[in-house]
Amino acid sequence: MQIVRIGYSSRGIMQGGQNPDKRYILATGEKAVSRLDLLERIFGPATRHLLSAAGLCSGLRVAEIGCGIGLTARWVSAQVSPGGSVAGVDSSTEQLRIAEKSGAEAGITNLSFHEGSAYETGLPRDGFDLVYSRFLLCHLDDPLKALAEMSSLLKRGGILVCEDHDDGGIFTEPPTQAYKRLVEISGTVNRSHALDAHIGLKLPRLFREMGFSQPEVKVNQVALLRGEEKRFWELTLREAAPAILAAQASTSAELNVICEEMRKIAQDESILLMLARVTQVWARKT
Ligand SMILES: C[S@@+](CC[C@H](N)C(=O)[O-])C[C@H]1O[C@@H](n2cnc3c(N)ncnc32)[C@H](O)[C@@H]1O
Numbered sequence: 001m002q003i004v005r006i007g008y009s010s011r012g013i014m015q016g017g018q019n020p021d022k023r024y025i026l027a028t029g030e031k032a033v034s035r036l037d038l039l040e041r042i043f044g045p046a047t048r049h050l051l052s053a054a055g056l057c058s059g060l061r062v063a064e065i066g067c068g069i070g071l072t073a074r075w076v077s078a079q080v081s082p083g084g085s086v087a088g089v090d091s092s093t094e095q096l097r098i099a100e101k102s103g104a105e106a107g108i109t110n111l112s113f114h115e116g117s118a119y120e121t122g123l124p125r126d127g128f129d130l131v132y133s134r135f136l137l138c139h140l141d142d143p144l145k146a147l148a149e150m151s152s153l154l155k156r157g158g159i160l161v162c163e164d165h166d167d168g169g170i171f172t173e174p175p176t177q178a179y180k181r182l183v184e185i186s187g188t189v190n191r192s193h194a195l196d197a198h199i200g201l202k203l204p205r206l207f208r209e210m211g212f213s214q215p216e217v218k219v220n221q222v223a224l225l226r227g228e229e230k231r232f233w234e235l236t237l238r239e240a241a242p243a244i245l246a247a248q249a250s251t252s253a254e255l256n257v258i259c260e261e262m263r264k265i266a267q268d269e270s271i272l273l274m275l276a277r278v279t280q281v282w283a284r285k286t
Helices: 030-054 071-079 093-105 143-153 177-192 199-209 228-239 241-246 252-267
Strands: 003-005 061-065 085-090 111-115 128-134 154-166 171-173 216-224 272-284
Touching (some): 030 071, 030 093, 030 154, 030 216, 030 272, 071 085, 093 111, 177 228, 241 252
Parallel strands (some): 003 111
16 A cells, blocks of 8 residues: 655645645644544444445445545445445545555555545546545635535545534533633634634535535434543643644643543533534435
């Protein structure tokens, strides 16, 4: 398996302007692995259900955009066998190195990884039966442009599948200061990067704007009382600290207090954490 570099000029800058790697607010590479593994534990079951409901089966040619360390792509590669293949695209070399190594160690031969931008993947037009993204659009300042790129990769009759979250689904019962501040801080950071904290709920409308006239929709609200998964936002906040401080959305001292409160909430089974609301949308290209 080899990482193919596409979508960048020889100076490492995306042809469209800025290098997306520089704008991504979370960690990449080894520093991102434990959080992405936790993310997969939390959201993986619903993702597998979604992709199966959307028609994933053997023989399909699939592209995953913003594939991260390849956790979903690896599962998809087994589902499309025999006869199918998966191309994973991400803007981070570090993520792709891990994805490639894990794929090779697992002996997977129908999976390739490509370094590129979601706005200009460099993958063949009309070349795929199913194109998928998870938690990518919430990191992009022009999600419609990425959706247009994903649509252009699909053959006629191919299926576009996207899932993404919105901050409105994050809260605790009873309410806690830590989670109230998390949503406020996230809002400030997102605004400073021109990102949409509510992209998930807008997906059905964006699909229609892209010409997918009959999108299907499902909402997955993750609720937790216990377990390592309940620390997801604490770990995310720690990872996003440099971007939070740069946006002046909080201070190091406040982040420490919030993370400590989140750690205690994770151990307190009397507090219900609504971890995330994920909107899943899929539609066929006509
Ligand atoms: C939150 S992670 C999700 C990874 C994976 N989809 C998953 O759910 O496990 C977002 C991924 O999008 C990638 N990314 C961010 N901006 C991008 C862009 N403009 N083009 C391509 N990938 C991008 C990041 O490098 C990161 O791997």
